[in-house]
Amino acid sequence: MDIESGKPLPAKALYRFCDPGQLTFKTTENLKDLNEVPGQERAVEAIHFATGINVDGHNVFVLGPPGTGRHTFVRQFLEKKASERATPSDWCYVYNFDDPRQSKTLRLPAGVGKGLRIDVESFIEDAQTAIPAAFESEDFQLQNEAIVEEFKEQQEQDFMAIEEAAKEHDINLIQTPNGFAFIPMQDNEVIKPEEFEKLPKEKQDKIHKDIEELTGQMQRVIRTAPKHAREMRQRLRKLEHDVAGLAVTGLIDELRQKYNDIPAVVEHLVDMQADIIDNVGLFLTPPDGHGLPTQMRELLRSKGSSTMRRYAINLLVDHSESEGAPVVFEDKPSFAELIGKIEYETEFGSLVTNFNLIRSGALHRANGGFLVLDAAKVLTFPLAWEGLKRAVKSRQLQVRSIGDDIGLVNTVSLEPQPIPLELKVILIGERLHYYLLDRYDPEFSELFKIAADFEDRIDRNKQNIEYRARMLATVVRQENLKHLDRSGVARLVEESTRHAGDNEWLSSDIRQSADILREAHYRASHNGNNLIGAKEVQQAIDARVHRASRYRDQMQEGILHNTLMIETAGASIGQVNGLAVMQLGGFAFGRPQRITATVSLGSGKVIDIEREVELGGPLHSKGVLILTGFLSSHYVTDRPLSLSASLVFEQSYGGVDGDSASAAELCVLGSALAEIPIKQSLAITGSLDQHGKIQAIGGVNEKIEGFFDICRKRGLSGEQGVLIPLANVRHLMLRGDVIEAVEHGQFQVYPVEHVDQCLEILTGVPAGKRDKNGEFPHGSINRRIRERLLGFASQLQAFSEAGKTMKDDSNASKQS
């Protein structure tokens, strides 16, 4: 393409068309679905490596801008990878009969957990029937009663012996309200006190002695009663133990045989069997709470059923329906959703828990496979990031409530045994998140060693255009939209190129294309078309711009009404049209900016008013300092720079940053120094280096279009145009109306590479190059600038000498 620096660009240089005729398909209906992400070889290779290596810390951070297909690719890739792997183990929590606080884990082959849970539930149901039946059997009742009777008879015999001994001495044993008493009898009646007094002293003493002895015997018998009762209870317990054992063993043996090849299960069943036998009362008549209020009775019943729950199996991870390794996408990666949690129930007004209330987290479900998380969300939820790191680093998963973790909950809780953790964590986030974590979290680089960096843009070549078309076809099919014809695809490719900011590239932001496609589908339906063409795509793009451009339109209106003063005709000394870009949400637009400069004799300082009032950013200040350096080195190397200049962005009330206005600032300063007017029909953007070269800037399309809009609304004169850095030509993807105006000679875009070109185009006066004597030619703008600067230097020198003479005279007069 014929592009010459300093000369207006031809229309074809302003846009890179995508020729529908070169596309190999008629409509997207002819294209296959796209199941890959083209142009992301770097990221794909990283993910391949991370998922292939089985070494600690090789977890992945997938970084890149949103809309680049990171989630889709990661999902497709991992699901394929996971399907090739073995299905991991099931995990259960069971009651720890030795220490109920430390619930035990059971690791089971995939899919076995569900069956075990059902088997154990059935076993308990059977036991609830079998045990009471055994205890209600006649054999048990008879043996039980025999033990009790034996005890009672023993006791009765002991008492009867005492009674008989008492009778031999005419003494009777009677019950008193609180105990017993031995009473002397006379003629089968209790002896009267006066008759007792009449008895001889020896007789009375004997009665006293007999009663004392009988009382002693009675005390001994009573003292042995608790011991005998204890023995009886032990025998009863042993009987119950034997009967319960008999009832349970038959049932549990079936289970033990079934799970014989899983030692942990067998061990748990043995523990369970022993516990049931020791606590056989749980399986007998539940406490009926007779006489208690209804609510209390219900609580008692629930307490009884909760005690029975100790035999349940809490199936934490169930892979009975899984094929291959799990791939878990956790949309709400809070601490509890990641690590799991321990829930609580209220019981008699207090919070209680048990192992059945342990709930799994995403890490449990993903164990043995892949866990995909959104980095921003993980960082947002309190303690989630810390919990994730702790689990991944320790390679084990300890379920804790977040309250326990930070010591907020002060109630009885559990400390379940940890579960070994073996998985890959894939974080998906933006680059900012990655670099911040890398900078500020020392553990991050240790745990997430692999960065899968998705490209912002890909080559705009034939193959990638075809991939893009297939991607659009895939979206069409997935969302049941209308297919695109070739013109529609071509227009979307062009828009993607503009979005990439370079006509050699396509943007990786697939979401933007998909959004336009959906809106174009709506337009096509509205237009009654079966296919989406370029027209519908353009309508969709225009509509999106229209919806977002309220502020831009208001701003342009302000310019047209001269509220914001921007001249697009005539010429002015010390005033130039610069160009800025404003970004509001997802919409960027260009804004012409009037930049003015004033100069006077001074000490070589260029005042950047934006910086003085703290509206200018550091990059802008840098640009101003560079142009100051250029002024002195280019024009007055042999004299001090003796000017005072000030630069300002007129009617700018917000912050200014970037150095894209430094070329404009130099030109306006040159105009002020040379006192040569600048054409106001032109605008300029570009960054300046210390040698006067013009460097590339961003947002070139928006800047050109922003100035063009003002010119078009005021009427295109043919004189109007924009100066842009030559390096930015490849970024041009201008709107159709701008291209049309250029084609008709109504508007120009000048690529420039040196400030001299800028000065010449803006003023219409030759810039002039130094001759062999180091002088600029007469009539050139550079000579005028140099002469003005030399003049300032001479004035300053004269002023200094005059000041010195006056000082000497003053001193002389004082001496005389």
Add this chain to the structure above:
Amino acid sequence: MLPNNPDTTTQQVAVILNTSGSGRPLLNILQQLLGEDTETQLHGVFIEDDELQRVAALPFVKELSRLTLNVREIHSTRFDRIIALRVRTARSAVEGLARRMGVSHTFRKARGSTVSLLRETVHTSNITVFEPSRKLAASTISQPLQVRSSPRHIVVVIDDTDTCDKALLTATLLAKGRTHRITVILRVKTPVEEDAMNRLINDLLPTGPDHLLLLQDKGIQNLVAAVRAERADMLVLGASEELLKPETLRVLLKHLECPVCLVRQLQNHVNESAG
């Protein structure tokens, strides 16, 4: 004293309470009977055996505490205080039960011979429930208190008296419509008597008893032995004149281990029914 002229259409139910226990098991059993018929009057009778007062008057008699095994002297004043407390508790329990069941009630305290007062009460009640003296062995063992709302094994004695049908009906009532076991003891002398009683049982107990025991000897000692062998939770008897003899009642009070329910057809009831 029970009312001299009780309402002839009202069921008179009496419960005998004494110093040796709380009487709670008895009152729980009564709940079954009161719940079925609101036209009932409940009479609580607290008997203070006069033998105890005589014992308290003896200066040298000492009491061996069941609870602490300590030996201490007996004083009449302390005895009176304890008995007053027991009476108050018994009165409160009877009042509570009557209020719960919605029946009218009376309560009295009587001092004298337990046998005499028991006979007196039985003569003026349709149903009398009492508990024998607690066995010495049982009374020394501190067992967890198991309050049963109804006895699970009821033994009812059927003989040739005219109250045996009432006894059988009362036993059915106490067995909660047969949710508990009923054992029938037939006290017969001849096969003819046995046939007649079997017919009665078939009429009143169509599903038959859980266990039927034939007892040809009518001696009270044998009956008590049979009831103890059955390990009954409750004994229901028709209150015949023979049964109400003091020596017979003394045997029941001394040797039985379970509560006893004596059922009697009051004279004016019989007349009314006949008319």
